Amino acid sequence: MANLPGFLTEMGIEVEPIGMIGDGAEVTKAPLILTRGKEREVKIEDLVLVENLNGNWVLGVCRRGFGRSPGLRRDRYSPGRAYARMGMQPSEARESFDFTISIIGELTPNGIRQNKLIIAPRSRAYAFRKGSPLALLGGSLDIGYYKDHPSWVVPVRPEFIPYHMGVFCVTGWGKSSFVRCKIIPLLRHAGYGVLVFDWKGDDYVPYAEALGAEVLKLEQIACLPPDMGAVYIIKKANSFGFSAGSAILNNIEVALLEALEKITGQEEKGEEPQPRPFPTSGLTAEQIKTLLERAVLAKMEELIDKKYLELAERRFLARFRRLDARIFKLLTPAGKLKPEDVIEKARKGIVIIDLSGWEPEEKLTAFLSIASYVWQKMNVEKESINVAFVIDEAPQYCPYQPKGIQEQTTRMIEGLCALGRSYKLPIVIISQGLKGDIGINPAVRRNINTWFIGKVHPLDREEAQNMLPGVDIDFLQSLEVGHFYFYGNMCPSPVPLLIRFSIENCFKGQG
Ligand SMILES: Nc1ncnc2c1ncn2[C@@H]1O[C@H](COP(=O)(O)OP(=O)(O)OP(=O)(O)O)[C@@H](O)[C@H]1O
Ligand SMILES: [Mg+2]
Incomplete structure (x- = not known):
């Protein structure tokens, strides 16, 4: 058993040895050799604690896994291969199982900070058996739970909410559900009003009651010039x-x-x-x-x-x-809610704008009429907005190559993002694609600073790999519905964390 530092014991954390750091360890990553039998327990994306022989305690996450058996190497003859060919059991004496650990940081009584020491080979590694290591990260509120541990609540750094968020994964893999169940409640807890643009009217409108939201129809707000x-x-x-x-x-x-x-x-x-x-x-x-x-x-x-x-x-x-x-x-402008009325309502809670039943031009015009008002408020009157915009189906508003009115909406979203950071207008961009033809406009993409990335379209593989350093992309591509890598400045960890959420407990403030 590890002789844990006092602050870890006080937090109710208990650990169990699972292996040892091997040759080639660096400051930000290290190979973990699993103790015999532990390969059946330790899984990819599990969190591990390392008692670094160089003098600190570090938290890491298991990324790529390898199984080695030198007796079975494919590039040369060996007795082991001959045994295998004959259908007999080769020796397992030289077999080993490794994970590459991505280092999250050094643990201190005041939370986590950047690790600067080389992880010493021969350092012991431990798995968590009791207590939540996520509590070590600092941050507050909650954006879901860590992978297979419903009690390990993943906190966020709320000060970075106005630096905008992006939610990306292939169709049907849970983007809208995640925004509904986790991001909108998070925004509310952080003190923001929420204005949702529901492109098809079936992702948020049916949940208005559960969310405690008011629904406005496009024709109640839009007036075409x-x-x-x-x-x-x-x-x-x-x-x-x-x-x-x-x-x-x-x-x-x-x-x-x-x-x-x-x-x-x-x-x-x-x-x-x-x-x-x-x-x-x-x-x-x-x-x-x-x-x-x-x-x-x-x-x-x-x-x-x-x-x-x-x-x-x-x-x-x-x-x-x-x-x-x-x-x-x-x-007709008659009987319409003015943009200021819509924003005023949103400031007090959640407003969903039901854009269904109209053509894209009308939907985008409705968006523009509200967005240009808000832009004006920030740019000219220097006023804080305190309302988050949720833009689902974002490629309809700001695609890679905007056409017609999309040119205006793309420029508008870019402008809102730039000012939104100072005037408390967080924007949540939701899209199936990240980059290129299937993605969102680069001018908007570069304004997103927190990323939630689930299984992506094969065309986005490369971009996902760039976005998620250290993550095994084949594993990403096999993620089930409702799993996202959480990365960026709202994430309390410097490396991506695999989070998920429960759709059943959606509006009960947990999961
Ligand atoms: N965490 C979860 N657990 C179980 N089921 C989920 C979870 N998240 C989403 N689902 C289910 O997956 C389906 C698709 O979810 P959702 O509509 O949110 O996907 P989407 O990514 O927004 O899709 P689209 O790109 O078509 O808008 C829904 O039926 C939903 O119930
Ligand atoms: Mg959706």
């Missing part, structure tokens, strides 16, 4: 039967734009095509539709050559009248 509104109507009306870019269609677009500006009182003043504060006009969607029809027809008469006017009017009317009045709700 006239230029986007015009393009939107043309799209909905299948270009009124004209080919894209044709002169008549362009004229219809101008007519729509002008009519929308007039009717909704949103005349274009500056250069910036950003969504602007909503005027207080009291028109309903139906009224807008009727007014718009009249105004567009009048404008078309001015713009379109007499020869084509009748055809244009007929096509316009036929398709315009068929449009669902619902879509005109997006064009």
